[in-house]
Amino acid sequence: MKSKSPHPPVTKVLTGIEGFDEITDGGLPRARSTLVIGGPGCGKTVFALQSLVNGAHRAKEAGIFVAFEESTAQIIANAATFGWDLPALIKKKLFFMDAQLSPDVVKSGEFDLVGMLAMIRAKATELQATRIVFDGIDVLLGLLDDPVAERRELYRIRDWLIETGLTGIITQKAAALEGSHRYNYLQFMVDCVVVLRHQVIDGSAFRNLRVMKYRGSGFAADEFPITLTADGLRLTNRGPTELTYDVTDERISSGLPRLDHMLHGGYHRGSNVLISGAPGTAKSTLAGLFADAACTRGERTLYVSFDEGPAQIVRNLRSVGIQLAPHQKSGLLKLYSTRTRGPNVEDQFGELRAQVRTHRPTCLVIDPLSALSTKMAHLASADAAQQFLDFLKAEGITVVNTSLMDGLSTDEATATGISTIADTWIHLSYVVQDGERNRALTIVKSRGTGHSNQVRELKLADDGVTLADVFVAQGKVLMGVARWEWEQDERATKKRAQVAAELKRLQLQLSQAEAAARLQVIKTEMEARTAEIEVLALATGTASRLVATDREVLRTMRHADDEVAVAKNAAGKKVASIDRGRAV
Amino acid sequence: MGKVIKKKRKKPAPALVLRLYVAGNAPNSVRAITNARAICDEHYPARYVLEIVDLIEHPDTAMADGIIVTPTLLKLQPQPVRRVVGNLDDTAQVLLTLVAT
Incomplete structure (x- = not known):
């Protein structure tokens, strides 16, 4: 396999877990080890089994499930709630290996997984399996009671995976991870680490998934909520990204006409x-x-x-x-x-x-x-x-x-x-x-x-x-009785305003009448003055004409021919000035 | 304490039939073979059968026997069947299992 070269490009294996393949841009690293860590009930087993089942169903890849924590019968029974059709797969594509040490087994000295891996390899060859799950291996390795030996066996599995070209998922309880640094090396050892977390909020259980590391690949590092559906586990907020609904302009009544x-x-x-x-x-x-x-x-x-x-x-x-x-x-x-x-x-x-x-x-x-x-x-x-x-x-x-x-x-x-x-x-x-x-x-x-x-x-x-x-008055929203009162008040105010306006109108009419009367007085007075002026002008004009006539008569009588023009001009001027006075 | 029980049961003890699953020449497997022989020779001289099965050559037999880790020692006789995992360094544990009913 390619994976034996020192820096192989990472090829991936689809898990078929909705959302997971997207956040990891293609699934788990092929021919490598992936560690799935989580507390009890997080869905580690489901995650591992589901990717195995999906591989068998969709990619026609055979797989082996090694169960350390539960009996295979239990696991198969639990998985029956999902529509995976395990019994049909078990015949051809899946092999479940019971790797649960019975409680009455006595431990004497150190042991290793050399034999187990040999058995699995034989089985894998027989099935032409490409995927394998080691579920709850901490249960077995914990028996070693020796961190160094445990580490050695995990490295053995990792190397074995690389050697056989199998894509492996190792699940491990998070409790082992917390508190002690004993298992920290696990995360450095494997190529991909998926952390499942279980939390209880107000009495309801929630599960989250986070990809902690992924060697040679980008990934979305956020924690994503997961849910268990009839088809298995899925990342919940990874619903259909495209929203295609038929929309209509049709309106239907809310049941309340004003609304x-x-x-x-x-x-x-x-x-x-x-x-x-x-x-x-x-x-x-x-x-x-x-x-x-x-x-x-x-x-x-x-x-x-x-x-x-x-x-x-x-x-x-x-x-x-x-x-x-x-x-x-x-x-x-x-x-x-x-x-x-x-x-x-x-x-x-x-x-x-x-x-x-x-x-x-x-x-x-x-x-x-x-x-x-x-x-x-x-x-x-x-x-x-x-x-x-x-x-x-x-x-x-x-x-x-x-x-x-x-x-x-x-x-x-x-x-x-x-x-x-x-x-x-x-x-x-x-x-x-x-x-x-x-x-x-x-x-x-x-x-x-x-x-x-x-x-x-x-x-x-x-x-x-x-x-x-609803009324708003003086910055207050009025409702109920306040609104009713406000309405009453409003009505009274309106009435008052009406009366006041009528009163004002009358007052204005009165002063208008007064003004008109005054105007009449002035007009009459004006006429009187005009008459007076006319009378005066009439009187003045007659008098000056009499003066001019007198002078003419006087000259004629004296025969003063050369002075006639001068005298005539002077007389004309006098008449003009009198005319102006009248016109004013 | 283990030794006391062992001596009491020593005379009426039936033939001891053991099967030891090993994995090639992995260190623990090699050590287990040595330990098993030593224990049997010491406590059941000439009254035991020790069958050594290399799992790498016979994976199907091992799987049928439900072997998970190596080395694993199966006590087939006397009944009931008991098993010990590990390289058998802890002799006391091994002996307790062999006499256990």
């Missing part, structure tokens, strides 16, 4: 609607309205609830005028109630998937999604939710989720986690003021549609649910 209006026509069909809010903000009521509207349109609807039985939901919704019972009777509506604290988030999503497949709804309510998402702070759960919602989207199902959330910013992880998957996000909150609690509705976001930015008050009554405008 439809705020959303410019309702929810998009096939979209994901999130209704978040504090406890008691009527999230379920909005979800119920949606379900009712869907069934009324004749659509099959599934209502999934956690911690509340179907009968209770129906009763509660009836109290606000939403009748679900007839839809239940007609078979359109199915109420499915389950417990939140299930064993595992993925299991619950599996259950829901099964429900969806049997009822075939076009509208779905999950009330509340946060029942599942209390664990969503962890990526694995968020991914499981994401996958489920992707599945629903691919099916074209319109989903209304409710989510328990006290504020928009209190829980960033949940908020962002849910936000990214929600197409429309409606938030309900309480506004507490003046000794009252009122419900406020806002649309946080709505993809692909305009929407109102207004806060509305959500009012629940026996006869139904309504949305009312």
Whole structure:
């Protein structure tokens, strides 16, 4: 094999583990050793066995599984939960070797794996195997009770792998790794180290996978959440990278006409609607309205609830005028109630998937999604939710989720986690003021549609649910009685303003009249003056004409011919000046 | 203490049949052969059968016998079958197993 040359290019073997082959850019190093470390229950055995099984199924490569920790019968029985069809493979492609030392074996002095490797080599030749797993070898080597001997045997396995050209996976318990430096050399010895980690958050188990080293190859060094599915282990956030859904512009009613209006026509069909809010903000009521509207349109609807039985939901919704019972009777509506604290988030999503497949709804309510998402702070759960919602989207199902959330910013992880998957996000909150609690509705976001930015008050009554405008006065949002008072006040203020305006109008009319009267007085006075002036001008003009005439008469009488022109001019000037005076 | 038991049982002891699985001339295997012979010669002179099987030549037999590590000593007779793993340096452990029922 190529691997015998000093610096061979790293060739790889696909594990078929979804996501793992991507982060390692092709799987495990061929003809080399890979160490899988992890605590109990991390999925080391599953990881190793799965890559063996996938190799047999897909690459037609035979493999050997050497079980040190459990009996092979146990391992095969455990693996039966996965759809791997082990019995068929065992006949041709897989060999399970029991390498569990029985408890009554006595140890006397040192032993080694020379014989075992010889046996395996014989078997490998017979099967033409290319892959091998040493599962839980620490159990056997621990018996040596001698670090030097242990190390020697592990090096023996490594060299043997290189020599035989088999691709090996060695699993090792992490407990051996922690605390002591005894096993640190393992990581230096092998070509690839995969660390599996198991942690418990709020009573729920999570598994992570991290590639710690990979000689001669790049890899994604992050810790990735893993989940166990019906097909085995997979890296959860490595879902389909391409999102291809059919989208539609069709709108369907939220069940609340004013909300439809705020959303410019309702929810998009096939979209994901999130209704978040504090406890008691009527999230379920909005979800119920949606379900009712869907069934009324004749659509099959599934209502999934956690911690509340179907009968209770129906009763509660009836109290606000939403009748679900007839839809239940007609078979359109199915109420499915389950417990939140299930064993595992993925299991619950599996259950829901099964429900969806049997009822075939076009509208779905999950009330509340946060029942599942209390664990969503962890990526694995968020991914499981994401996958489920992707599945629903691919099916074209319109989903209304409710989510328990006290504020928009209190829980960033949940908020962002849910936000990214929600197409429309409606938030309900309480506004507490003046000794009252009122419900406020806002649309946080709505993809692909305009929407109102207004806060509305959500009012629940026996006869139904309504949305009312909210007033803002003096920087305060007014709701409930405060709003009513404000409305009353507003009305009174308006009335006062009307009266005041009327009064003002009258006052103005009065002063206008006064002004008009004054104007009349002045006008009359003006006329009088004009008349006076005319009289005066008339009088003055007659007098000067008389003077001129007199002088003419006088000259004629004296025969003063040469002075006539001068005198005439002087007389003309006098007349002109009098004319000017009149005109002014 | 082991020796006391051994002496009591020495006379009525039936024939001892042993099978020792070794792996070629790996150091532990070579040492086990030496140790096994020495123990038998000392404690069961001329009353034992020691079969030495080289696993590298007979992997199928070894697998049928459920051998995992080498060297492994099988006590076939007297019943019940018992096994000791290791190079048999710890004589006391070996003897305890041989007399164990």
